[in-house]
Amino acid sequence: MKLVSILIIFVFLLSINLVHAKHIERVNTENQTTVQRYDQEFLEQMEKKVDNSQTFSITKATREDFIKAKNRYKDKLIRDTLNIRKVNGIIEIPMARPGYFSSVIFKDTLLDTDDSGIREYHYLGYFPDIECYLVSGTFWEYYECYLIDKNSGYRTTTWNRPFLSPNAKYFANLSMPYGLEGVPNGIQIWKVGDDCNDFDYLSKYLELDQQIWVPDEFYWETDNSLILKVVPIDQFWDENGSPNQNDFYYLRIRL
Numbered sequence: 001m002k003l004v005s006i007l008i009i010f011v012f013l014l015s016i017n018l019v020h021a022k023h024i025e026r027v028n029t030e031n032q033t034t035v036q037r038y039d040q041e042f043l044e045q046m047e048k049k050v051d052n053s054q055t056f057s058i059t060k061a062t063r064e065d066f067i068k069a070k071n072r073y074k075d076k077l078i079r080d081t082l083n084i085r086k087v088n089g090i091i092e093i094p095m096a097r098p099g100y101f102s103s104v105i106f107k108d109t110l111l112d113t114d115d116s117g118i119r120e121y122h123y124l125g126y127f128p129d130i131e132c133y134l135v136s137g138t139f140w141e142y143y144e145c146y147l148i149d150k151n152s153g154y155r156t157t158t159w160n161r162p163f164l165s166p167n168a169k170y171f172a173n174l175s176m177p178y179g180l181e182g183v184p185n186g187i188q189i190w191k192v193g194d195d196c197n198d199f200d201y202l203s204k205y206l207e208l209d210q211q212i213w214v215p216d217e218f219y220w221e222t223d224n225s226l227i228l229k230v231v232p233i234d235q236f237w238d239e240n241g242s243p244n245q246n247d248f249y250y251l252r253i254r255l
Contacts, residue, residue: 061227061250069221076164079125096150104153115140129168156202169223178214224255
């Protein structure tokens with residue numbers, strides 16, 4: 001009788017464990033399915049956001065193409081440097097719609113700062129087409145520019161001074177003057193979105209950092225095309241960093 005009771009209890013406990021195990025397996029399967037569904041939804045959303053048509057081409061251009069683009073191009077930067085001035089080493093950029101802060105501050109270092117800690121800022125102007133202020137920053141062996149959204153204060157950092165395309169669909173900038181080790185060499189092209197309230201309103205479309213040619217200057221010829229004046233790196237060094245006009249050639253970058 002005692003043995004029968006023990007067997008009954010054992011069978012009862014075993015059945016409970018089996019039910020519990022099946023429950024755990026079902027829950028794990030449901031969780032895995034849920035994660036997979038969320039992953040799939042995330043991927044689908046990303047596929048909608050990513051523009052797979054972001055292509056470009058680089059072809060040869062002529063000096064005549066470059067001169068024509070240069071003569072037609074109109075810089076869209078308003079140099080209203082009297083409206084925003086540096087006071088005691090501080091540049092204060094006002095926000096049109098203050099949220100958490102009413103302005104963006106750029107502060108120079110003191111004059112007796114070590115070379116590696118030097119930073120100096122300059123207000124360059126305003127781009128009304130994209131509602132952004134432009135500020136440059138000079139550091140020890142380094143330079144960069146900042147586009148400051150006048151509504152949000154969001155900062156977009158570029159290698160150098162940017163130039164807007166004719167209808168402000170894109171903007172582009174070159175790298176710093178060539179020669180310093182570890183510094184990018186090439187061109188950045190950025191796309192301007194449709195809604196200035198989007199966090200990716202200004203997004204990087206293309207970045208060419210290479211060691212084939214040194215960029216000298218460029219001009220937009222259309223919203224989707226610019227002419228770039230370059231010199232081969234070997235030729236650049238052969239001329240001790242001061243190439244002749246005959247050393248340059250021209251490229252058309254089409255988006």
